[in-house]
Structure formats: structure tokens, C-alpha cells
Amino acid sequence: MEACFFGDGKQRAWQFYCKFADRNKYDNCPYPIAMKHTLVLLALASFCLTAPAQDMLQTLDRPVLPTSDTIKADTLQIDTLGGNARKASGFKRWWNNLVKGNVDRTHEKKVDISFVLSPSYTDVASVGIGGMCTAMFRTDRSDYTMPPSSISACASISVKKFYSFYLKGTIYFPDKRSQLDCYMDLRNEILDFWGFGFDNCRHNPQTKYSRYTSIIKADYFYSLPHNLYIGGSARFNYTDIYKLDNPDFYLSGQTLSNSYAGIGPALKYDSRDSQVTPQRGFHALIRPMYYRNLQGNGSKNVWGTTLQFNSYHRLWKNAVLATDLFAQLYDTDVNLPLMEQIAADYCHMRGYYIGRYADNNQTCVQVELRQNIYKRFGAVAWVGAGNFFRDFNHWQWSHTLPNGGVGLRFEFKPGINLRVDYGIGRGYSCIVFDFGEAF
Secondary structure: OHHHHHHHHHHHHHHHHHHHOOOOOOOOOOOOOOHHHHHHHHHHHHHHOOOOOOOOOOOOOOOOOOOHHHHHHHHEEEEOOOOEEEEOOHHHHHHHHHHOOOOOOOOOOOOEEEEEEEEEEEOOOEEEEEEEEEEEEOOOOOOOOOOOEEEEEEEEEEOOOOEEEEEEEEEEOOOOOEEEEEEEEEEEEEEEEOOOOHHHHHHOOOEEEEEEEEEEEEEEEEEEOOOEEEEEEEEEEEEEEEEEOOHHHHOOOOOOEEEEEEEEEEEEEEOOOOOOOOOOEEEEEEEEEEEEEEEOOOOOEEEEEEEEEEEEEEOOOOEEEEEEEEEEEEOOOOOOOOOEEOOOOOOOOOOOOOOOOEEOEEEEEEEEEEEEEEOOEEEEEEEEEEEEEOOHHHOOHHHOEEEEEEEEEEEEEOOEEEEEEEEEEOOEEEEEEEEOOOO
């Protein structure tokens, strides 16, 4: 309805403009470009602001904002028979915010929040309850050219004593050059376990272990000319295994509790049209890191490097082909907090059981077709492969693991998708739920 109203208002505005400019026929009236028509354009501003001004703000890669009229429509329940408007209930306001949550309201609100609470089920955690929340805001609400900052959080608890709290976000600063990416993952899990190393994970008998995991990440980037960004990264990883039978056999001599802190520079090239839902462009990242072993045995100093390359290409209407090349490499044997565990980041090798294969290093590739289906709903299909290995002397083609699957997308907030993926791997398949695209 808003799009139709905007079209009518726009036509009325141009009619008014042409009459004011003493045109004989407004139907064929060209858009004004001369300076003498500036006052006319200012007079027409009120017409153009009666609905999302998407045409006027092409620099934003997301829907533009409602005005006071559309905000009132969200908070009023209209009686179409009697023509009376009454204040909507709390549930009605929450429902309107959820249904119309993909409208960017960060210019009208200091913080635009949407949330949902629902039962949950996974093969690992069984029945539980979970909730998710996304908050969008602007560090400079007067700037229409800067994308809104966002923070998304998800929490869940299950009958099998699983609990987790997961948060990630991106903050854009008013200088238009600086951004901060943050990530935090706190969880208590009871998981199946096979040990470390490709051969051990394949042949060891399955057991169970209980662990608490804490991961905190922060990445700062500063924009340079020619789509280059330079910055720094900080990491903290902690794992405490508090229940495991025969730990000497499965942990290969590692201690039950381990923690690392790391810091390092980062450099990337990013020509994507959007960082959250890109449709075209390229992204390349290199991030060398120095880690200090704070707790546990093994090497006290660890050097690691993250390499990633992504490309995005439009195919046909509302279709995008996305490619991801990823590698996480370390110079020595690492303990569990840094060890690469398959599917642990919910982005690579989706469909495998978390930790079914684990080793020092990981390389993987995936290609994903993304198709918008209807309004806020979309679907994806992907294929990929990955390899987990101790060092390059132990890398083998025969250890490459296949991966593929399909998924659904729902635009929960402007540019922020909820994704549900069903992935298939070698001997296992599962459903993955998360915020944002996988890459």
C-alpha cells in the first residue's frame, strides 16, 4: 500500500510542479534540472516525504524510512466499518513491528528493536525454548548516506541442559570511514566426541563430553581509497571440558581447560554493494594473528592466519551467485579453543555435526545460489567441500569432505536475514539456524 501511495503522491507533486512552472501539459513534463526550479522542488518536498523516499536516496542499500503518517498506522488499529481509529494493544504493536520489521525506522527512533520467542528443537539439544532480538541504530541519525548499525542476539535453553547466548553486530561511526565488528558466543554443551585428527575422528569410538565455551571477537576497520580497509583484530577463546571419559586417549595429552588471547592487523579489499546482503562485488581478507597461550599445556606462542575471498554476481532477476574460499592456518599444534572444528562457525561445512572432524587447520570452498522468492522470503542452494589437516605435510585429497544443502531466508530487519539451512555431509545432515548470510 505504501508503494501505491508514493506513486500517487509523486504524480500529484509533478502535476503541481508543472502547473506552477506554467507548463501546458504535465503528462510529458520532464524532471526539473535548472536552478530556477529550486524553489519549486522545495515546495514539493512535503509531497515526496509522505512515503519511503527510495528513489531520492539511492545511496542506501535498504528500504527507506516511514514518516509520522506511516508510524501512526503501525500503532493504530483501524475500524474499517466505523472509520474509527483506536490505540493498538501491546501485542498488536509487537506484531506490527515483526511483520513490518524490514522497514528502516532508525531515523525516527533512537533504537529500532524487533524480537521473537519460540520453541526450538535440534538433534543435539532436543526440545527447548529460544529467543532472538535485533536492534538497529545510527550513530548519526541526520546522515542518510550511512547504513544503520545493528546488533543481533540469540539465546536458548533446552531440557538437556544446553544453553547458549550468541551476539554479533556491526557499528558504523559518524566519520563514515570507521566500523567495528563484534562477536560473542557463550555456551554450555554436551556433544558427541571422536578426538582430534582426521584419522582419529574417523576411527575412534564415539564418546560424549560436556564443555563450556567462550569466544569473543572484535575487528576494527578504517576505509582507505580504492575499496581498501586496514585495521586490527582481537580474540579471546576459552574452553573448559568438565566431563569426559578417558581424556588422555581422546585429548591426545591436552589439558581439560585451555584459553588463548590474540591480537593482530587486518587488511581487506571490499567492493561489495552491501556488507550484509551483497548482490555484486568482491571481498578479500587477510588477517595474521599472534596468540598467547594463557592456560593449558602446549606451545605458548601461536601464529595464525585467516584467508578469505568472496565474489558475488547477479544472474537473473533477484538471483545472486556467491562464492566463498576460506582458510584458517596455524604454524604449530594448537589446543581445543583454537582448533578448527567442522561446522563450528555455522557458516562453513553446514550440515556436519559440530566437531565430527577437528584438526589444526581448515580449508574449504562453497558456491551458493541465492534467489528471492516473494517480498521478504528467499531460498538458497549450495555445494562445497572442505579439508581438515594437521599441517600441509598431512594434507590429502582423500580427506576432502563433501557438503551441500538448501535453505530459506526471511528478512527480519532491513538487510538482516534470518536463515534456516538444511545441510548434508558425509554420513550426517542437520538444520542450521543463524542471523545473516553464511558469507
